[in-house]
Amino acid sequence: MLTAELINTLFDAELPEPSHWESHYPPRDLPPGAIVTRFGPSPTGFLHTGGIYVATLGKNLAHHSGGSYFIRIEDTDQAREVPGSREQFARAFKYFDIESDENDLNSKWGPYEQSKRERIYHTYARELLRSGDAYLCFCTREELAQMTEEQRAEKGQTGYYGSWARCRNLSQADVMTRLQAGKPYTIRFRSPDDPAKRVEFVDLIRGRIEQQDNVNDIVLLKGSDQSPRLPTYHFAHAVDDPLMRVTLVLRGEEWISSVPVHLQLFNALGFEPIPYAHIAPLMKFDGASRRKLSKRKDNEADVEFYMKSGYPAGAVLHYLRGLANSRFAEMTFEESAASALSLSDCGVAGPIFDLVKLESISREFIAQLPTEEALESLLTWAREYDPELAAILSRNLPLARRIFTNERQLGVQRKDLAKWEEFRTAYGLYFPELFPLVSDPSDPRFAPVEPDMVVELAKGFADSYRHEEDKEAWFEQIRRLAAAQGFAPTAAQYKKNPENFAGSISHVSNAIRIALTGLKQSPELFLVAHNIGEEELLRRVRALTRSNESRSA
RNA sequence: GGCGCAUUGGUGUAGUUGGUUAACACGCUGCCCUCUCAAGGCAGAGAUCACGGGUUCGAGUCCCGUAUGCGCUACCA
Numbered sequence: 066m067l068t069a070e071l072i073n074t075l076f077d078a079e080l081p082e083p084s085h086w087e088s089h090y091p092p093r094d095l096p097p098g099a100i101v102t103r104f105g106p107s108p109t110g111f112l113h114t115g116g117i118y119v120a121t122l123g124k125n126l127a128h129h130s131g132g133s134y135f136i137r138i139e140d141t142d143q144a145r146e147v148p149g150s151r152e153q154f155a156r157a158f159k160y161f162d163i164e165s166d167e168n169d170l171n172s173k174w175g176p177y178e179q180s181k182r183e184r185i186y187h188t189y190a191r192e193l194l195r196s197g198d199a200y201l202c203f204c205t206r207e208e209l210a211q212m213t214e215e216q217r218a219e220k221g222q223t224g225y226y227g228s229w230a231r232c233r234n235l236s237q238a239d240v241m242t243r244l245q246a247g248k249p250y251t252i253r254f255r256s257p258d259d260p261a262k263r264v265e266f267v268d269l270i271r272g273r274i275e276q277q278d279n280v281n282d283i284v285l286l287k288g289s290d291q292s293p294r295l296p297t298y299h300f301a302h303a304v305d306d307p308l309m310r311v312t313l314v315l316r317g318e319e320w321i322s323s324v325p326v327h328l329q330l331f332n333a334l335g336f337e338p339i340p341y342a343h344i345a346p347l348m349k350f351d352g353a354s355r356r357k358l359s360k361r362k363d364n365e366a367d368v369e370f371y372m373k374s375g376y377p378a379g380a381v382l383h384y385l386r387g388l389a390n391s392r393f394a395e396m397t398f399e400e401s402a403a404s405a406l407s408l409s410d411c412g413v414a415g416p417i418f419d420l421v422k423l424e425s426i427s428r429e430f431i432a433q434l435p436t437e438e439a440l441e442s443l444l445t446w447a448r449e450y451d452p453e454l455a456a457i458l459s460r461n462l463p464l465a466r467r468i469f470t471n472e473r474q475l476g477v478q479r480k481d482l483a484k485w486e487e488f489r490t491a492y493g494l495y496f497p498e499l500f501p502l503v504s505d506p507s508d509p510r511f512a513p514v515e516p517d518m519v520v521e522l523a524k525g526f527a528d529s530y531r532h533e534e535d536k537e538a539w540f541e542q543i544r545r546l547a548a549a550q551g552f553a554p555t556a557a558q559y560k561k562n563p564e565n566f567a568g569s570i571s572h573v574s575n576a577i578r579i580a581l582t583g584l585k586q587s588p589e590l591f592l593v594a595h596n597i598g599e600e601e602l603l604r605r606v607r608a609l610t611r612s613n614e615s616r617s618a
Numbered sequence: 619g620g621c622g623c624a625u626u627g628g629u630g631u632a633g634u635u636g637g638u639u640a641a642c643a644c645g646c647u648g649c650c651c652u653c654u655c656a657a658g659g660c661a662g663a664g665a666u667c668a669c670g671g672g673u674u675c676g677a678g679u680c681c682c683g684u685a686u687g688c689g690c691u692a693c694c695a
Contacts, residue, residue, distance in 0.1 A: 107695050220619045287693040298695050322690035391631050574653035586655035
């Protein structure tokens, strides 16, 4: 063990004692049972979909219990930090409604970025050095890498433990020699080193979990040659969560293996253990097998993907809640948004995150959005990601509104849109600026109707067209047109005796549909007609007749 | 290699202290409705609950083993 004098020289003389921090961060004044939880994203890349999954669960739990939810940026790995990721995080938090309840201005439990909590970690590192629960390690990265290699070659357990822990029992003299030589060091935890011991803890989702106790002397504070000197995840967790008075640690399942380390750290630091809930990771189908949703391989692992494509946050969140607690999947959007999630209802196997399923949920979500909300959501998205569309919408607001309104008034909710980027292809037809005229009667979309007949139909339709206000009266025009050209006036009649007719009414309406919308599937024609107006309708239909005249001329 | 977690129809799940024909949603097939696509209505196919043992009068549900998948095993989180 090192002398107090030596230990003190390793730190700032003004560094506070633990008691300072503990009184500086008192427990929150909250009702009994209130949950305080945190989400700890690391700015080493984009925000992962699994992140908003855990965050939204945590926020829900905290709020329904009268507690608090906060975000703590876990930026202890400066080398891997990606510039711009904090800004991307902020936009994503806002979009997905997982913004922090607390921040450096409105709360005294901060700061909320680990890089700004350096002194707190130092206080506790010094404390562990003083109690002998930590020691200085001068092994270089190269030495450590070589050690790992040897351990693997011997098929032994990898890590810094037992006889492999070369700096564990360095004498004060050895330490001083190295320090005077200017060798950089890390501070390691002195684990109890009892391989035979088993530890047990209760996970709020999985129940009792038992495993071998930790024997690794993990790194607490990273290299002394770095500035700032930051902790590893393990040490930051063991210091921050008790001090920030967290009452529930919600994190990914990959941390289960580290629980023994964390329990040992709490014990050495004199902190009470905090209840854990380990969430199973979001999975993805990969051929016949499944694997963790991966940042590298899957677009949908990046939350930016949803913002860019224009998936409404409400739909994504609803899907995520359903994955967490399956009974939420059967609720309406309002119910699921307002209900309390439960840890015991969380599955233990990782749920499959299926984009196809999300799309279908999102279609329903957009279909049930009230007109104004749908329009606002569309506009917000378009202003950011499709300015041209935003401009067109703004010039034609009444029409844009009508598109959403008349679907809703009919009580039939078409589910054309899963995301706003589909608006152009699904509804662009309503806007002359976005609609390419169909002027070629031999366009394959008219099949099986022959080009000459297409022109006949277009001509007949345009010449006698009346902008009827009644749906049946309007469609009657197409029936008459069909009959005049020898087509069956109803699909049923055609089906019964196809040989008696030139074709079915559906062939005729398809011809008009292609002329008006350019699409083989569209909203019903009466609606299209009234949304684009008589003039525009005639312009589109006549495009076919004109092209024929010019060709034969 | 070591440690941990998981495994119910095509897919996602329910099945809370072991008890009759294993439930629901989506998907799929057929029919009806119908100007297209949806939506809607009706009917239907599809699971020896990963495999092998054991406990029990009785197991998807408890125990052991095997297989497969996933995770951890960094001065990454």
